Each structure stands twice: as structure tokens, then as C-alpha cells.
Amino acid sequence: MAFTSNRIEVADALECIEHFYRENMTDGLPVVPPTEARVQQFLDAVGLAPETIVAEVTERASLISAEKLAINAVMAGCLPQYMPVLVAAVEALADPLFKFNHLASIGSPWPMLVVCGPVVREIGMHHGRYLFGSGNRANATIGRAVSLLLWNCCELRPDAIQRGDLGNAHRYSICIAENPDTAWQGLNEWEGFERSTSTVTVASGYNLCNARTIGSTPQALLNPLVNALSQHEFSPGVFVVTIPPTIEQMLVNEGWSKRRIRDYIFENCRRSVKHLKETARWGRHASVHVPGLKDLVPLEPGDEARWVYLFKRNPELDRYVFHEGGLSRRADVLVVAAGGDAGNMIGFYQPYSQSTTPVTKPIRLSVGTRAGAGTGLRHDATHGDA
Amino acid sequence: MIVLDPRLAPGARRVVPAPRLESLTAKRLGILWNNRLGGDRLLKHVGEVLKQRYGLAEIYFTRKTFIGNAAPAEIIDDLVARTDAVVVGVGD
Numbered sequence: 001m002a003f004t005s006n007r008i009e010v011a012d013a014l015e016c017i018e019h020f021y022r023e024n025m026t027d028g029l030p031v032v033p034p035t036e037a038r039v040q041q042f043l044d045a046v047g048l049a050p051e052t053i054v055a056e057v058t059e060r061a062s063l064i065s066a067e068k069l070a071i072n073a074v075m076a077g078c079l080p081q082y083m084p085v086l087v088a089a090v091e092a093l094a095d096p097l098f099k100f101n102h103l104a105s106i107g108s109p110w111p112m113l114v115v116c117g118p119v120v121r122e123i124g125m126h127h128g129r130y131l132f133g134s135g136n137r138a139n140a141t142i143g144r145a146v147s148l149l150l151w152n153c154c155e156l157r158p159d160a161i162q163r164g165d166l167g168n169a170h171r172y173s174i175c176i177a178e179n180p181d182t183a184w185q186g187l188n189e190w191e192g193f194e195r196s197t198s199t200v201t202v203a204s205g206y207n208l209c210n211a212r213t214i215g216s217t218p219q220a221l222l223n224p225l226v227n228a229l230s231q232h233e234f235s236p237g238v239f240v241v242t243i244p245p246t247i248e249q250m251l252v253n254e255g256w257s258k259r260r261i262r263d264y265i266f267e268n269c270r271r272s273v274k275h276l277k278e279t280a281r282w283g284r285h286a287s288v289h290v291p292g293l294k295d296l297v298p299l300e301p302g303d304e305a306r307w308v309y310l311f312k313r314n315p316e317l318d319r320y321v322f323h324e325g326g327l328s329r330r331a332d333v334l335v336v337a338a339g340g341d342a343g344n345m346i347g348f349y350q351p352y353s354q355s356t357t358p359v360t361k362p363i364r365l366s367v368g369t370r371a372g373a374g375t376g377l378r379h380d381a382t383h384g385d386a
Numbered sequence: 387m388i389v390l391d392p393r394l395a396p397g398a399r400r401v402v403p404a405p406r407l408e409s410l411t412a413k414r415l416g417i418l419w420n421n422r423l424g425g426d427r428l429l430k431h432v433g434e435v436l437k438q439r440y441g442l443a444e445i446y447f448t449r450k451t452f453i454g455n456a457a458p459a460e461i462i463d464d465l466v467a468r469t470d471a472v473v474v475g476v477g478d
Contacts, residue, residue, distance in 0.1 A: 003390055004395075005390040005391045005392075005395075006390070006391035006395075007388050007389075007390065007391075008388070008389050008390070008391055009387070009388055010387050010388075010389060011387065012387060013387070016387065016389050025391075025392055025393060033387065033389045034389050034390045034392060035387065035388065035389055035390075036388060036389075036390060039390055056400070060399075061399045061400050061401040062394055062398060062399060063394075063398045063399070063400060064394075065398065067390075068392065068394060068398075071390045071391075071392045072392050075392060099454065102454060148392065149392075152392040152393045152394065153392075153393065153394040153398075154394075323452060324451055324452035324455065325452050325453070325454040325455060328452075328455065354453065354454040355452075355453075355454025355455065356454075
């Protein structure tokens with residue numbers, strides 16, 4: 001074992017837990033002691049040397065080594081076979097499109113992970129009832145491993161760069177899987193990969209919301225979602241939407257694909273100028289700031305019939321509602337086939353309004369990979385603690 | 387029991403700071419505001435304090451087009467041409 005991390009001597013597991021609390025190396029929950037033997041198991045599972053660089057988070061000038069990733073994964077309670085998913089997740093978080101530094105925002109955004117493809121079944125991830133809840137080890141600990149890694153290696157802590165006003169309940173962990181047997185194209189295919197290629201998507205948002213829907217036609221099923229998406233911050237971006245299997249089946253029976261759902265949402269998410277003025281959304285956080293904006297902007301005749309669309313552009317009106325960050329990034333709806341079989345809850349993760357775009361990476365490693373061969377990962381000998 | 391430290395070590399950072407100026411006296415100071423509400427006032431105050439304390443030649447104040455996007459190359463090039471040092475920061 002050629003680890004370069006500082007070695008910490010503790011009497012037993014309980015003392016390890018307390019030590020990690022004292023040193024601010026945990027998220028507030030106890031951790032599994034990252035012994036050398038356990039960390040080595042995680043590296044051996046994917047054939048990575050400790051010094052292999054998994055990703056460079058340029059905004060933090062942080063080189064994330066396989067060793068640090070494995071240590072934090074052990075602490076989170078992961079199993080070694082989760083390492084391929086974690087490597088891809090970290091690659092996604094380090095992608096420039098993700099704009100890592102937005103995680104410091106006062107808005108408290110946090111990245112949700114969506115795992116898709118054959119790996120879901122291989123490592124026993126959950127995509128059914130109580131989708132976002134607790135109980136599944138892979139879902140819970142993969143999300144937490146990412147959280148701990150960012151806590152310990154990228155200063156994403158309230159005592160460091162994380163300046164959110166409210167914080168985020170998903171900060172501990174938020175990771176779901178898509179049903180690999182969905183009748184629709186998978187999220188991996190939507191993002192340009194083969195159905196047989198497992199992927200991880202990171203999508204930064206505020207909170208999980210649900211749209212309770214009871215209906216028998218696609219329009220009746222989707223309009224509560226359209227209404228919900230049109231509220232809140234009303235900022236263009238990429239929305240992750242989860243649709244449970246019962247609703248998926250009803251939509252499939254009516255010939256509705258993920259693309260048709262996306263197009264319907266694009267066509268119908270809108271607010272009137274009257275509503276935007278009444279809810280203090282007009283002329284604020286926009287390309288055009290209405291001067292002296294301490295009170296509501298007065299209504300004008302016809303405002304109730306002038307519409308601003310969340311996804312369809314109208315520069316004349318858009319500039320009073322949307323800022324450059326919202327208009328310049330990708331706008332999309334990532335439909336994820338997942339959820340309970342009782343079936344009338346559509347979920348969505350409201351995207352962070354200021355910047356960032358979801359990133360999807362293929363899972364290139366597999367358990368049993370020898371020495372990271374052909375992985376494209378690089379080695380770096382300069383990252384040691386010494 | 388031996389456990390491993392999960393934190394990133396200083397050696398794992400690749401920060402190459404710009405060459406330090408020996409003095410700010412008679413230098414041209416750039417200030418890049420990122421558009422954060424109120425940050426302009428804070429940064430201008432910082433500039434005035436530096437000017438009084440170190441005798442700056444001038445202050446050149448400019449802004450990004452949007453807080454969440456990196457400054458466009460033309461803004462960076464403009465700062466490089468006009469200034470000797472730049473203050474960048476966030477303030478509410």
C-alpha cells in the first residue's frame with residue numbers, strides 16, 4: 001500500500017468517529033473508519049493506483065485522487081463495487097459545463113445524481129417506491145460519498161466557501177436511479193450514449209418537489225407538472241423530472257415519448273406579464289433592471305394577455321425576466337423513469353437559477369478492471385499529504 | 387487502528403499565483419465587479435482604501451456581464467492592457 005494521506009492513529013472505531021467530528025472531517029453524521037485495508041479494497045475493485053487522478057476541479061484548483069475518493073467513499077458507507085459510479089460522478093462534477101463554483105451560492109444549490117443503465121441492476125440501486133427516501137445502500141452512500149468528498153477536498157462546507165442562506169436538506173445525499181427496463185429511451189440515450197452504456201448525471205438544484213396528478217389523458221396528467229414548473233424561480237434551464245411506472249405506462253399507451261413530453265412542457269410553461277409583475281418577478285434578476293425597483297411594477301392594460309415562456313424565447317419580453325445566465329445555458333427536460341407504482345406523483349428537481357448545466361458521464365470502469373487499463377485516467381505523484 | 391486523512395493536502399492544489407508586485411505605489415489598479423448586488427460599493431471602497439494607503443496612480447473599474455459566467459476574454463484582455471494589478475471579489 002503506497003498511500004500518501006496522513007495516517008491517523010485511533011484506539012478504535014468509536015474514537016475514529018469522534019476524532020473525525022473534532023477535526024470537521026464529516027458532514028454531521030458518523031463515518032465508517034477509513035482504514036488502509038478498507039481503502040485498498042476500494043481501489044483494488046477498479047484497479048486504480050492511489051495516486052491516479054480521477055478529476056481536476058479547476059475552480060478549486062483541486063486534484064482529486066483515487067485515494068481521496070476511496071477514503072471518502074469508505075467513510076460514507078459505500079461498498080467497493082460502487083467505485084465506478086463514483087469515478088464518473090466526480091468526472092461530471094469537474095466538467096467546466098457544471099460550473100463548480102455555483103455550489104458556493106447563497107441559494108444553496110446541491111447536485112443530484114441520476115444513475116442509468118445496466119449498472120443500476122448490477123449494484124442493486126433503487127428506482128421504485130420511496131424513490132428519494134432512505135433504505136437503499138447504494139443510493140444513500142453514493143450520494144453521501146460525493147458530499148463528503150466535496151466537504152473534505154473542495155471546501156464545500158459552511159465554514160469555508162459554502163455560503164447558502166438556507167442550506168439544503170439534500171446536502172447529505174441525493175442519488176436516484178432510472179428504471180433500466182423503462183419503455184422509453186433511457187436518460188443515457190437521451191444524453192447521447194448507448195442504452196448498454198451506464199451513465200451518471202449530475203444536476204444541480206434546490207429541492208425535490210412533487211406534482212400530484214390525477215388524470216387519464218396526457219394533458220391531464222402533465223398539466224399539474226406544467227403549472228408547478230412555471231412557478232418558483234421561473235428561470236430557463238434543465239429540469240429533471242421523475243415519472244413513475246404507472247404514469248409512464250399511461251403515456252406510452254397514448255404514444256407519448258420523452259421527447260413529446262418535453263415538447264409539451266416547452267410549449268405550455270408560461271406566466272403572464274401581469275402575474276410576473278404581481279409576484280415581483282418583473283425587472284429583477286433580469287437583463288433589464290427597472291430603475292428604482294423597491295415596490296411592485298405597476299400593471300398596464302393588456303398585461304394579463306402578454307405571455308413570457310419558460311422555454312420559448314421572445315427577446316422583447318425575456319429581457320425583463322431572464323438574465324444572461326438563464327438564457328445562455330441549455331434548456332431541456334430530463335425525464336427519468338422512476339418512482340412508486342401507486343403512481344400519481346411526478347417529481348422534479350428545480351434547477352439552480354443562476355448558472356450550471358447538468359453533465360452526464362459514462363461509467364468507464366467496472367469492478368475487476370485491471371490497473372485502470374484503458375481508462376484514460378492519469379497518474380500524478382505530486383498530490384501527497386507529506 | 388490506523389485510518390487515513392480524507393482531506394486534500396496543500397500539495398494537491400495547482401495554483402500558480404501571478405507574479406507579486408513589489409509595491410502598489412503609482413500602479414494602475416483594476417477592479418472587476420461580478421455584478422453581485424452591492425458588491426460594486428464594497429469594491430469601490432476597497433479601491434479607495436488602497437489608493438489612500440499605497441498611492442495608486444489610478445483605479446479602473448469594470449464589470450463582468452453576468453455573475454455566473456466567467457469574464458469574457460475581451461474584459462480580461464482589457465484589464466491586462468490597462469492595469470498592473472486587479473482586485474476580484476464578491477460582496478453583498
